[in-house]
Amino acid sequence: xxxxxxxxxxxxxxxxxxxxxxxxxxxxxxxxxxxxxxxxxxxxxxxxxxxxxxxxxxxxxxxxxxxxxxxxxxxxxxxxxxxxxxxxxxxxxxxxxxxxxxxxxxxxxxxxxxxxxxxxxxxxxxxxxxxxxxxxxxxxxxxxxxxxxxxxxxxxxxxxxxxxxxxxxxxxxxxxxxxxxxxxxxxxxxxxxxxxxxxxxxxxxxxxxxxxxxxxxxxxxxxxxxxxxxxxxxxxxxxxxxxxxxxxxxxxxxxxxxxxxxxxxxxxxxxxxxxxxxxxxxxxxxxxxxxxxxxxxxxxxxxxxxxxxxxxxxxxxxxxxxxxxxxxxxxxxxxxxxxxxxxxxxxxxxxxxxxxxxxxxxxxxxxxxxxxxxxxxxxxxxxxxxxxxxxxxxxxxxxxxx
Numbered sequence: 110x111x112x113x114x115x116x117x118x119x120x121x122x123x124x125x126x127x128x129x130x131x132x133x134x135x136x137x138x139x140x141x142x143x144x145x146x147x148x149x150x151x152x153x154x155x156x157x158x159x160x161x162x163x164x165x166x167x168x169x170x171x172x173x174x175x176x177x178x179x180x181x182x183x184x185x186x187x188x189x190x191x192x193x194x195x196x197x198x199x200x201x202x203x204x205x206x207x208x209x210x211x212x213x214x215x216x217x218x219x220x221x222x223x224x225x226x227x228x229x230x231x232x233x234x235x236x237x238x239x240x241x242x243x244x245x246x247x248x249x250x251x252x253x254x255x256x257x258x259x260x261x262x263x264x265x266x267x268x269x270x271x272x273x274x275x276x277x278x279x280x281x282x283x284x285x286x287x288x289x290x291x292x293x294x295x296x297x298x299x300x301x302x303x304x305x306x307x308x309x310x311x312x313x314x315x316x317x318x319x320x321x322x323x324x325x326x327x328x329x330x331x332x333x334x335x336x337x338x339x340x341x342x343x344x345x346x347x348x349x350x351x352x353x354x355x356x357x358x359x360x361x362x363x364x365x366x367x368x369x370x371x372x373x374x375x376x377x378x379x380x381x382x383x384x385x386x387x388x389x390x391x392x393x394x395x396x397x398x399x400x401x402x403x404x405x406x407x408x409x410x411x412x413x414x415x416x417x418x419x420x421x422x423x424x425x426x427x428x429x430x431x432x433x434x435x436x437x438x439x440x441x442x443x444x445x446x447x448x449x450x451x452x453x454x455x456x457x458x459x460x461x462x463x464x465x466x467x468x469x470x471x472x473x474x475x476x477x478x479x480x481x482x483x484x485x486x487x488x489x490x491x492x493x494x495x496x497x498x499x500x501x502x503x504x505x506x507x508x509x510x511x
Contacts (some may be wrong), residue, residue, distance in 0.1 A: 190499075261273075312382070373394060
């Protein structure tokens with residue numbers, strides 16, 4: 110999908126991308142042709158035609174009280190002041206239900222960490238649906254399956270993936286925990302045991318993928334949607350000592366771009382949709398050795414793929430920047446074209462606006478979120494003067510879709 114010119118052309122691109130067949134001729138689940146796709150398309154169209162977009166911020170750290178909310182104006186890159194949407198302990202990562210009417214978070218509760226769901230009401234107000242304990246430590250990431258029938262969380266500390274069933278009202282059921290095993294042992298002590306770091310799904314919804322920093326690879330699960338349940342299916346090894354953190358698929362579903370937190374590099378994979386396997390292709394650093402040598406700390410945090418498939422964005426903590434890669438949609442080959450300061454400290458998360466015209470960078474240590482204009486031709490970023498707001502310890506940025 111190309112992002113050029115008007116928001117109207119972007120809407121058509123989104124629609125066309127979603128109507129294309131799934132990769133490798135695989136038939137999608139029935140929900141992909143009905144309610145879920147219809148909801149996504151209608152939500153995308155509604156957001157893309159409105160300049161003011163609601164945005165939620167997950168937080169965790171000193172001064173943070175819960176999930177915050179603001180409005181972002183895609184016409185000028187400016188925010189309204191952030192306000193507390195709901196009080197909850199350390200809601201680090203957030204995920205929208207595919208219908209766009211519910212928001213989920215990993216968070217801490219008096220009885221221990223778990224997941225919590227909210228109904229999104231008028232004006233973006235959040236009303237608790239229910240919460241459910243993980244039973245295996247705090248979650249580092251959360252994702253809702255496109256069917257809306259379950260969500261997954263990744264537990265970094267204990268190295269596990271948890272599946273929470275969702276009923277028709279969006280209520281969370283009891284967590285089903287799957288433990289990861291082993292550790293690459295390359296970087297000690299962090300890689301002596303598993304550290305699940307992200308959860309997500311293949312474009313056809315048949316597989317769940319969980320990058321694990323301790324295992325130096327992506328754990329791939331086959332999904333049984335009828336139960337629902339997950340079963341370990343395959344494993345895609347990254348570079349030794351890389352420390353996989355987050356990943357994204359290319360818009361056509363043929364490639365995976367994996368961010369390695371420890372080595373600050375992007376590893377690309379070819380995705381076989383029929384087999385549910387990934388073959389490693391290449392590895393490219395986000396920063397030069399000379400740049401990294403000037404910092405006392407270096408780690409990668411978040412990776413994004415532009416909807417056109419021609420640009421990849423990678424946030425660098427320590428250097429406090431976003432590396433912009435030019436990507437070849439036909440091969441997944443990437444090349445660094447820009448290293449943009451985020452105008453904040455420790456960019457834990459970055460997010461593209463629904464029209465892909467802006468990149469927001471969350472400075473977890475500076476208590477800021479800053480807006481950068483995306484050049485639709487080159488992919489390069491330009492900081493929006495005064496396009497910054499204060500958010501206590503922001504960790505995650507999620508745009509509303511309705």
